[in-house]
Amino acid sequence: MTDIVRREEAIIYWTHRARNEIQTLGPLISNKPIETQFVWLALNQVFDHTEGSLVALIVGFDQSANVIARTVAESAVTLMYILETDSKDRIFQYLLHSIQEERNRLDKLHKSKEGAYFEPSYFDNHFRTCDVFEKIIKIWADSVGCVIPNKKWPDTFRLFEQTGYEAHYRTAYAMMSGATHATSANLLSTLVYLQNAIASGQDDSLEAFLNSAVLQQRMAVYGGILYCLEAAIKFCNSNELVIAARGVYDGKDAIQSALAILGHEYEQVTEILRE
Numbered sequence: 001m002t003d004i005v006r007r008e009e010a011i012i013y014w015t016h017r018a019r020n021e022i023q024t025l026g027p028l029i030s031n032k033p034i035e036t037q038f039v040w041l042a043l044n045q046v047f048d049h050t051e052g053s054l055v056a057l058i059v060g061f062d063q064s065a066n067v068i069a070r071t072v073a074e075s076a077v078t079l080m081y082i083l084e085t086d087s088k089d090r091i092f093q094y095l096l097h098s099i100q101e102e103r104n105r106l107d108k109l110h111k112s113k114e115g116a117y118f119e120p121s122y123f124d125n126h127f128r129t130c131d132v133f134e135k136i137i138k139i140w141a142d143s144v145g146c147v148i149p150n151k152k153w154p155d156t157f158r159l160f161e162q163t164g165y166e167a168h169y170r171t172a173y174a175m176m177s178g179a180t181h182a183t184s185a186n187l188l189s190t191l192v193y194l195q196n197a198i199a200s201g202q203d204d205s206l207e208a209f210l211n212s213a214v215l216q217q218r219m220a221v222y223g224g225i226l227y228c229l230e231a232a233i234k235f236c237n238s239n240e241l242v243i244a245a246r247g248v249y250d251g252k253d254a255i256q257s258a259l260a261i262l263g264h265e266y267e268q269v270t271e272i273l274r275e
Contacts, residue, residue, distance in 0.1 A: 004058050008054065014251035014254045014255060015251065018248045018251040019050075038091050039082060039083060046079065049068055049072045049228075050224060050228045052068050053072060053221045057217060066220045069224030073172075073176060073224050076228045076230065077159045077160055077163055077227065078159060079234075080230065080234050083231075092140070093153060095137045099134050102126075103127065106130070172223045215265055222259050225255055229252045232245075
């Protein structure tokens with residue numbers, strides 16, 4: 001076992017245990033309403049992403065780990081929004097929103113300079129596929145007695161706000177987004193800082209800077225996992241699956257404790273950088 005794997009051993013254990021708790025619900029979920037089955041499947045996919053973020057972190061792909069963690073946070077908050085109320089209606093609203101997003105992406109590509117490199121049939125086929133999926137979703141909704149809300153799907157901020165995580169949007173999620181959307185100017189300033197630290201022999205500052213970067217990525221991954229577990233708990237509570245929720249609660253407590261330790265370590269290294 002490498003030092004990095006050993007460092008993350010507890011988080012790997014609790015993430016895996018929580019995932020197993022949710023997966024073992026399969027036989028029970030098969031008899032639940034369609035909205036419960038959908039959220040259960042989507043929740044398992046979010047757990048796939050949490051494991052992906054952990055793997056990326058362990059093998060040293062810190063930036064990739066951060067990007068995946070951000071996806072985990074967004075997906076988990078989306079599920080919590082769906083679970084808040086009117087779950088069946090919101091599921092079909094979300095599915096139609098996803099189709100429209102795909103249409104928008106295709107349309108943007110079609111009108112761009114890069115779009116000229118694609119055969120016209122590429123766009124025709126994909127737009128036609130979107131139309132077919134939209135019809136299927138509407139027929140499916142009618143078959144289960146769902147009236148799809150005729151309103152815009154909330155943006156990311158609204159999702160955080162309406163699920164009670166507005167403060168997280170401005171803190172933890174903002175940190176994930178900042179690292180994900182790092183510009184060339186950010187990278188240049190980082191390079192200049194490193195060169196100056198090396199040239200001036202500031203070994204403590206250099207080590208603190210590198211440690212702060214690693215800690216940021218670890219906090220992003222841990223934070224993403226925490227969002228996933230929050231969604232899992234909400235799912236269990238919404239469907240009276242108390243037994244499964246116990247293991248997930250234990251994992252949440254362990255990861256919250258680990259995040260608190262990381263936060264303290266991060267404060268220490270940033271204090272060195274301020275000096």
